[in-house]
Amino acid sequence: MKVAVIGGTRGLGNWIAKFLQNKGLKVIITGRDKISGxxxxxxxxxxxxxxxxxxxxxxxxxxxSVPIDATPSTIKEIxxxxxxxxxxMDVTSVKEETTKVMYENARQDxxxxxxxxxxxxxxxxxxxxxxxxxxxxxxxxYDKVYKFLEKENARVLIxxxxxxxxxxxxxxxxxxxxxxxxxxxxxxxxxDVKESRNFASPIYNLMVDMIARIVAQNPYLFYSIQTHNKYxxxxxxxxLSTYKELMETISKEDKDEFVRIMGxxxxxxxxxxxxxxxxxxxxxxxxxxxxxxxNSIGQEVGLRHIYSGNVHVGILEDISPDFVFLxxxxxxxxxxxxxxxxxxxxELLKYxxxxxxxxxxxxxxxxxxxxxxxxxxxxxxxxxxVVNVKITDLYKGSQIPPKKISITFKYRVINPKTKFEVENLxxxxxxxxx
Numbered sequence: 439m440k441v442a443v444i445g446g447t448r449g450l451g452n453w454i455a456k457f458l459q460n461k462g463l464k465v466i467i468t469g470r471d472k473i474s475g476x477x478x479x480x481x482x483x484x485x486x487x488x489x490x491x492x493x494x495x496x497x498x499x500x501x502x503s504v505p506i507d508a509t510p511s512t513i514k515e516i517x518x519x520x521x522x523x524x525x526x527m528d529v530t531s532v533k534e535e536t537t538k539v540m541y542e543n544a545r546q547d548x549x550x551x552x553x554x555x556x557x558x559x560x561x562x563x564x565x566x567x568x569x570x571x572x573x574x575x576x577x578x579x580y581d582k583v584y585k586f587l588e589k590e591n592a593r594v595l596i597x598x599x600x601x602x603x604x605x606x607x608x609x610x611x612x613x614x615x616x617x618x619x620x621x622x623x624x625x626x627x628x629x630d631v632k633e634s635r636n637f638a639s640p641i642y643n644l645m646v647d648m649i650a651r652i653v654a655q656n657p658y659l660f661y662s663i664q665t666h667n668k669y670x671x672x673x674x675x676x677x678l679s680t681y682k683e684l685m686e687t688i689s690k691e692d693k694d695e696f697v698r699i700m701g702x703x704x705x706x707x708x709x710x711x712x713x714x715x716x717x718x719x720x721x722x723x724x725x726x727x728x729x730x731x732x733n734s735i736g737q738e739v740g741l742r743h744i745y746s747g748n749v750h751v752g753i754l755e756d757i758s759p760d761f762v763f764l765x766x767x768x769x770x771x772x773x774x775x776x777x778x779x780x781x782x783x784x785e786l787l788k789y790x791x792x793x794x795x796x797x798x799x800x801x802x803x804x805x806x807x808x809x810x811x812x813x814x815x816x817x818x819x820x821x822x823x824v825v826n827v828k829i830t831d832l833y834k835g836s837q838i839p840p841k842k843i844s845i846t847f848k849y850r851v852i853n854p855k856t857k858f859e860v861e862n863l864x865x866x867x868x869x870x871x872x
Contacts, residue, residue: 440464442493444502444512447471447478447486449656450529451503453559459484468493495519499579502528506662510539517543525579527551531610531659532666533572533599541574549577554602556609558655560745564590572599604669611670612677614660617649640721730780731757739764740781740789741773749781749789791825794852800830801861802846803869804838811845814867818860823853844872 446455446467459465459482466485469475479486487493494500494516504512509530517540520526526544530536537552544550556568569592573580587594597605624631635643652660664670687695704710731739731754739754741762750773752766762773781789805814811829819827831846838844849860861871 440497441499442466442497444468444490445504447475450559454501454503455484456482466493466497490516491519499525506530506532506666509536513539514543520548522547525549525551527553529553529555531606531663533602535666537572537599549579551580551583564592566591568593568595570595570597570602572597572602603667607667607669607673610663611667612673614652615674617652621649621653644720727780740786741778742781743777744779745777790852796825796850796852797854798848798850799857800846800848802844802872803864804842804844804872805869807841807843815847818849818863821856821859823851823856825850825852
């Protein structure tokens, strides 16, 4: 199956293109900058064209991933050129406007499936991610897409374009509006955010991180989200009127009214126990990794950079509030603590097996005949850098003492030094290496 991602050279469109390519689909991407597009497509190993109409005419599925302002005109541009029986999708944050344009411009023999992935291009998989779809009609492609997303463990929500936009006026319109206000207020108060963290609770640090995550993103996208959803206006106005009411309550030192407002708001949020549990888990997750690192000083660890994906393996020398210091191949490197995650033992072993050169060894050992060769092999296999172990020979010939047996093991390792660990283990079992 062939898929065209219109606007697939960067951002979410590029993430979608890479994701679909990894799933075995043939992908073509488009983008306005031909030099950048050709460079990106070559790096990815996909096709590229700067002509949206050509891309749309060659594929079974067209996914429009361009700025919200450009989405209606892009849909009108490509719709007449799509193949009979093809699927037209978009991934914009506002659904009423784009859904209307898609259905008005797509031919009767082209299926339309308006879609809104509730995530950005920084995620690693669809596992647990929310994807909203607002189809007015459901055709053959609808079931295929739904089942594909379910298989990837995504949470798929089906609703109307209107209800989607009303919800987004809170989920995006209100929260982005409030977060930007907080960030701008901190700036205008000339507060040193790094210094403020020294005085803060974990909740404050988590909140600042979430605010920073929002305001650090594409401001043009977020402006479009604020201005294209017609329901945002009511959310903004209600926010401001509530702010004024709360300010007046504090100015009048009306304790009872303040308690009433806060209590009423808490009651409306509902299921506070679950909310506390989720926030506790988020805070614990932040602290847990730091504790793991502190307990791993002097030991080998694997650290993955959350942005580049690069993995560093070495001896952890020290950890500070901001940095991790790692000895990697006799070279000290410093990594920002907030930018790395610790690989589990299984992830580290998998990375070593896939990335490190492997070497095979054979060793013959004399044991009492009463030994269990399979148990010995399993124990060798449990050593950290051993990939696999096979018993290749069992011998009781004239060269072997009575009531003894010679066992030959063939094993592969990802660290040549492990050869000495294997031999010491066999000797510890009472074996004599031939």
